[in-house]
Amino acid sequence: DAKTTQPPSMDCAEGRAANLPCNHSTISGNEYVYWYRQIHSQGPQYIIHGLKNNETNEMASLIITEDRKSSTLILPHATLRDTAVYYCIVRVAGTGNQFYFGTGTSLTVIP
Amino acid sequence: GAVVSQHPSRVICKSGTSVKIECRSLDFQATTMFWYRQFPKQSLMLMATSNEGSKATYEQGVEKDKFLINHASLTLSTLTVTSAHPEDSSFYICSASRTVMNTEAFFGQGTRLTVV
Numbered sequence: 238d239a240k241t242t243q244p245p246s247m248d249c250a251e252g253r254a255a256n257l258p259c260n261h262s263t264i265s266g267n268e269y270v271y272w273y274r275q276i277h278s279q280g281p282q283y284i285i286h287g288l289k290n291n292e293t294n295e296m297a298s299l300i301i302t303e304d305r306k307s308s309t310l311i312l313p314h315a316t317l318r319d320t321a322v323y324y325c326i327v328r329v330a331g332t333g334n335q336f337y338f339g340t341g342t343s344l345t346v347i348p
Numbered sequence: 349g350a351v352v353s354q355h356p357s358r359v360i361c362k363s364g365t366s367v368k369i370e371c372r373s374l375d376f377q378a379t380t381m382f383w384y385r386q387f388p389k390q391s392l393m394l395m396a397t398s399n400e401g402s403k404a405t406y407e408q409g410v411e412k413d414k415f416l417i418n419h420a421s422l423t424l425s426t427l428t429v430t431s432a433h434p435e436d437s438s439f440y441i442c443s444a445s446r447t448v449m450n451t452e453a454f455f456g457q458g459t460r461l462t463v464v
Binding site: 271273275278279280281282283286324330333335336337338339340341 | 352354379380382384391392393394397399439441443451452453454455456457458460
């Protein structure tokens, strides 16, 4: 069962930072926060994940609050190709543990 | 990132026939693979967890006799939709994780099934 809450949709101007919030107030101490995105009619694409420290990679940054009850995915310079549905998922680490998807946020990058 | 490949990407079948979808991890071994179904404008719904060498674990409400899952090797899992009907038309997606802790899952490109 999804344990996250995300806004259903957001717009962002091309070239600006896109900040996508996620609430996970019932997260457990051993659960990680994962972010994926899905472009229409494709499989989800992994973006980033973290436990409690902020994380950054070539795609995005993940900011997790100190109490771990919420997080924000930051796309620093949004492009039109970043238009997609973004999913925030909490999950206990381990390859046998499932990823349950919520409804996600539909991000539209506007020219 | 790691590559997970599904085949076919698109299939049309007649009502009452069976369809097999393959999911392969191309550059890593996957003890566990997952199968999802996605209807238009909806999120991904987990159908089952596929474990290499053992029976799959199905989510509540998913018919195990209709959606047969086989995970015969560390790089291949198959989903067979048996006696397909139009309501089984959907986007089917698999995913796999490497056999280590704290790892992300990689998703296939999905299979669009249309039952006519």
